Amino acid sequence: MKIQCNRLQRMTVLFALVLIGLSTGAAMAGYLGSGRFNTRFLDWRFFGTTSANGSYTSPVGAAMSRWTSTTDLQFRQIGGNNWDIAQYVSNFGSTGWAGLAYICATNGACNNSSAWNNTFNYCIAYENRFYMDGYSQSRRQAVSGHEAGHCVSLAHNNNTSSIMYTFISSTGVTNPNSGDRSDVNARY
């Protein structure tokens, strides 16, 4: 069967494809808001109880290094104050979550849309030992990397190969995938 298309029909098809492409592309870029740190050079510090240090410093450090080696971000570990991102490992009890990112903006807002849409001042990536003590090192790295992704403005998505997948504890993805990397690089 031959299909006859005139110029108007072709233009209509192209216009529809542009609309679908624009909206799909927008949906693919997953951010908490329009906010971000004002630099890609970010200092981070590990906080944790003594017993946590030995078993968490390695996966948390690996998670931060992975972002540095695969994106334009430059994470540097420091020991003092004046950090931009804290990786804070503690037992928060049976909360239902393994990790949680807490972003505060320079306007004083924390952990809400006002904070996520302004210049970031600092971010704390909480990791809950109540659940994570039972995790392998690579799953700990996955959660730490996921929370660090939130700290640089990334939101959840439903792609199981992404480090920003909503249920990261179930997949244990440790490497930012191409979508994660391009989202970060587009913003930093």
Place this chain on the structure above:
Amino acid sequence: MKHKDSTRFARLALGTFASSLVVGAIATATLLPAENPLGGEAHASWISTSQTIAEQVMEADAVVRVQVLGQAAPRLLWHPTPEGAKSGTFAFTDSAVEVLEVYNGRLEVGDRAEVMQTGGDLLTLEGGVSRMELAEDPLYAVGSELVLFLVDISDDPVHGRKGSLFRTTNPAGRYDVFGGLVSQKAFGDLTRKAETDLGALEAEIELAIRSRDQLEAF
């Protein structure tokens, strides 16, 4: 359409679509307004992956409809800030609820229970109040009605106490009830459900409980 023409048009269409995808993603990344309407989505990493009613029923210790009676002052945990260690706070809030309807579990109608949430109202240095809460599970409003899929955490070493204490399975275990309709915020756009009738939700819960009981009977 001639063969060459159609091939050319297919190439043009494909190129246009691909370009639009890239432009859409970049535009969203760089041109968002100051108050991004896409913002405000979830960012806690939840342990439970239960999303459907059937999954929630399998995981919950109790499934109930409740009314929120009141909230205790939040329990605070200290956390560091860049200005100096241990100067920030992190909160958990326990809400007292009255059980209006029991779909499953050991609670009874008229019982009072405590339900814990991450978040709470914090006093600022200036004397104001700053609310910390999770986007996908905002603090319950006093007086509001909810259908909750609860996990018993009474024995939790950090939050447990002599009485009973619960939390929801995850944000998908919470339905806000208003005017006979129910709605859910869980996991942002990933699983957001349109408002539906409370009766329809109850029917779905009862069906899931019957299915679970039949499975357990085998």
